[in-house]
Amino acid sequence: MKVVLNKRGKWLLGGAALLLTATPSFALFGIGDIVFDPTSYASLVSQLTTLQTQYTMLKNNIEHFSLKSQWQTTLHALENVNVRNVFGETNGMTTALNSNSPSASSTAWTAASVPLSSDSTTYLQTQSIGSSQLSQLAMIEASDAASPDCMTAVGQYRAARAANTTANSSLAGSQLDGSTATNSEVQQLNLLNAAEAQKMSEMQSQGALATCVASQMMLTNMQQRNAAAADLNTAAFVQVQRSTNDVSAANEGNTWQTYLP
Template structure:
């Protein structure tokens, strides 16, 4: 009996070894239509693991944030400009500063500035470019061109900011919404694109204002430069006249009376 059991064990051991050394695809229990392929099984497990990882990633992408409000800021509204106009001296100024109205800007600038009279124009006809008088006229003409445009730029910015309040608030509301509907990956990407578009519009609007500031600084620099040049010219003229006309006490009879002190 012991000998028979030993042989049986040998048979089982041999069969097990044959099973382990079999080809990747083989029949189970002698039934030809039931086949086990270890290679295909391992590939299937790998695919299922990958799908599970992708599913978890997608699930995380649609999970909403519940504490978005901690990032929310407030859009400050701009107060409309209200310029006093007691005698018509600022006619159109309030409209120019609050709306996109080039005509109101031109009217306001003309009403609030000193005009060059006809007699002054006649006097200036005898001057040459580069003279003190024509330099002053050039500054006035540059300012008359730039300043109305700057008034319009300010009005455009104020008007556009007021018009954009609804769009800005809507975007902010959706960005900080914590529901699932606005927290999908596609929705969040759309919101990012919308925010970038709004940022671009704001930068372009501010670019117009910056160009206006640069223009105004150019006119202001022209005025300061002309004033400095005029001072130097006056000092040189006075020095020349003092050298030519002795004004000391010993020569009072030769004192020159028309020089600029």
């Protein structure tokens, strides 16, 4: 049977054939100028998702904490030490322990330590290097050099701690600020850098104190070492004298004046 299509039927048949052979891009509502491409749509959705992720990340970067006070600690200030001075025996010590004053430290140590007499100086001139007497003199001289330096280090630390109180409090206030004034990413990084700088200053001051402690330990070890060496030397000297000198009662008429018990 022969089918005869009118003009309208031909148009419908042609449109159906066009739809069956269409590419992913096709016209909407029969208007050829408006084309829908599924591939481009998927790419646009992916781009929008990426932008959304970036926006969320940036938003989190500038997000600030509003309850920072829960991290706040108290800065313990060092109180000034006041050394009693009744007869002038500690002249300069209070100043030395509270400020960076090497001259006050030297004055205080000289006033508080026992000096060597002129007779001791004359006696020590007859001694040789390595003797017990000159070893003790070396310990005294090392102590006279290191101890005033330690007093200066303590005073310097106290003075610096007091001077840095304002800067430390200001930094702590900015770190604990819950407003948007100090909570941008760059501002927070600047606060971290400032905190690291303050930490470095504190470590340097602590290093000076650690050096002082090490020098005092050296002096203590020197004293203990010299005392131990003197004991050994005395024991050896007594042994030699006892082996060369008869100390029995039969020879008691010959009194030994240099005997060491």
